[in-house]
Amino acid sequence: MKKSEKVADILNILQKLYPKPPIPLNHKDPYTLLIAVLLSAQCTDARVNTFTPALFELADNPFDMMHKDVDDIKAIIRPCGLSPRKSKAISELSRILVEKHQGQVPCDFDALEELPGVGHKTASVVMSQAFEVPAFAVDTHIHRLAYRWGLSTGKSVEQTEKDLKRLFPKETWIALHLQIIYFGREFCPARGHDPQACPICSIYGRKGIKKS
DNA sequence: ATCCCGAGGG
DNA sequence: CCCTCTGGAT
Known part of the structure; x- marks a missing residue:
């Protein structure tokens, strides 16, 4: 054949x-989708789903998230593993979104990959699922x-x-x-x-x- | 006891 | 390239 x-x-x-x-974890909003995809890297969707409600109650946008204590983020996302690195990435990335991208998730491969914690694969999922760009x-x-x-x-x-x-x-x-x-x-x-x-x-x- | 997984760094 | 980082799963 x-x-x-x-x-x-x-x-x-x-x-x-x-x-x-279904879009991963049902997040249509680019910001929460980005965070959810970042977290699900070494974690099952089911497990990510157990703590994302608490995380997005803490902050569901970069303007609020950038002001949160990294330790508070870490405490919430602990069950997913790699939490120290990822909490820092979430905090940093939120600040960069606010300072460089008006608080928006950029629809741009290179700009996404420059964000801490976001590599080729995460960027690709965000581009394809949040922005429907063939990636x-x-x-x-x-x-x-x-x-x-x-x-x-x-x-x-x-x-x-x-x-x-x-x-x-x-x-x-x-x-x-x-x-x-x-x-x-x-x-x-x-x-x-x-x-x-x-x-x-x-x-x-x-x-x-x-x-x- | 070892594997999983992507990002990041050496 | 090769290694580490976490903690849940196997």
């Missing part, structure tokens, strides 16, 4: 399962799935991103990111993965993939 047919098939499966993937960043989850599905060589995350951007049409990118993440969590997890239980691996999976 040709790769393009496989890609079309995979897109079909994802589209059927997740026709309209697609490959994180290690997507990297792993692309390898399992035989869409990439598995050499590096960077190479996988190039491969997938070439294989998947740009107009699919906005939904694709979350569709793959949600699919992975449900059917194709990092650990305890059963290729036969995965609707894509069971058809297209590489042979001899063991666990992760």
Whole structure:
């Protein structure tokens, strides 16, 4: 089978399962979305959801957040891990948004990546989900799935991103990111993965993939 | 006891 | 490139 047919098939499966993937943690507002994505980096959505209400009650905009004590932020986001670094990032980033961007989250890849705590992947999710700009960043989850599905060589995350951007049409990118993440969590997890239980691996999976 | 994960820094 | 940072999950 040709790769393009496989890609079309995979897109079909994802589209059927997740026709309209929910924005992470249901934050449509760019600022709260940015914070939520930043926090969910090494944390499950479910866990992030347990403390974001308290965090956004403390402050749900950069003008208020920049004046909050970093220790107060840290106390709230503690369950997500990496809390010292991230509390500082949230505080700093809020101040920069106010001072350099009129308190708005910039719709600009480079400006986003200059914010502390925001790298390529977080910026990409914000661009695609908050601003609906076609952006697609490959994180290690997507990297792993692309390898399992035989869409990439598995050499590096960077190479996988190039491969997938070439294989998947740009107009699919906005939904694709979350569709793959949600699919992975449900059917194709990092650990305890059963290729036969995965609707894509069971058809297209590489042979001899063991666990992760 | 070890793994996960992205950002940042050496 | 390689390492550390956290704390929950396995």
